[in-house]
Amino acid sequence: MATSIEQQAKGKKDGEIRYLTPLNIETTKAKKYCRFKRSGIKYVDYKDPNFLMGFVNEQGKLLPRRLTGTSLKFQRKVATAVKRARHLALMPYVGDLLK
Amino acid sequence: MNNYETVFILNPVLSDEQIKETVKKYEDFLVSRGAEMVAKEDWGLKKLAYPIQHKKSGFYHLFEFKAPGEVIEPLELEFRRDERMMRYLTVKLDKYAIEWAEKRRKRNKEKA
Numbered sequence: 001m002a003t004s005i006e007q008q009a010k011g012k013k014d015g016e017i018r019y020l021t022p023l024n025i026e027t028t029k030a031k032k033y034c035r036f037k038r039s040g041i042k043y044v045d046y047k048d049p050n051f052l053m054g055f056v057n058e059q060g061k062l063l064p065r066r067l068t069g070t071s072l073k074f075q076r077k078v079a080t081a082v083k084r085a086r087h088l089a090l091m092p093y094v095g096d097l098l099k
Numbered sequence: 100m101n102n103y104e105t106v107f108i109l110n111p112v113l114s115d116e117q118i119k120e121t122v123k124k125y126e127d128f129l130v131s132r133g134a135e136m137v138a139k140e141d142w143g144l145k146k147l148a149y150p151i152q153h154k155k156s157g158f159y160h161l162f163e164f165k166a167p168g169e170v171i172e173p174l175e176l177e178f179r180r181d182e183r184m185m186r187y188l189t190v191k192l193d194k195y196a197i198e199w200a201e202k203r204r205k206r207n208k209e210k211a
Contacts, residue, residue, distance in 0.1 A: 046190075084188060088108065088186060092149050
C-alpha cells in the first residue's frame, strides 16, 4: 500500500527516519518440506555420495532436520546412509571446505 | 534366503590378475555355500575420501546376492583374514532397497 510522506510522518517526531517509498518486505518464508516424502524416495542409498553431500555441512557434519526439512523417519535413514558411506571412504569423516 | 549386498575395497597395489582372482574366490565362496548371485559391479580404482592403511585409493567391488543368513559370518571372517581386503560392508536389503537396487541397475545399463 502506497503511503505519502505526510501519512508516514504522522505521529512521528522530527528527525525520525522516513522512507520516500514505503518498504515492501516479504515476511512469509517458504514452507520447508521433506524431499523424500515429496518425491517419493523410499530408500536412502549409501553408495551415492553426491546426493548425501546435501545433508552435511562444509566440515562433513550431519545437518539437523531443522535446516534440511527432512522428516524424522528419513533423517534417521540419512544418518545411517552417511555413516555407511563414511565407513567405505566414499565420504570423509572430517573435512575442510567440502563444498 | 535373504537379500544381501556387500561392498569391499581391495588393496590398490594388487595386479589386475590378483584382483580378478580375489573377486572370483569370494564369488565361488558364496556360490558353494548355497548363495545365488544377483548382480556384480566393478567400480574400478577409486580415490578414497581419507587414507586407509596409508593408501589413497582402492579397487571397489559390489556383490548383490541371495543367501541363507548363515553364510554371512564365515564370509566376513574370511574378509577379516584376507590382507588384500582393506574395507568391507555387508548390508541386508529390505523391500525398498531391493526395489532401488533394481532401478539402479537398470539406470546403469542404460548409461552404458
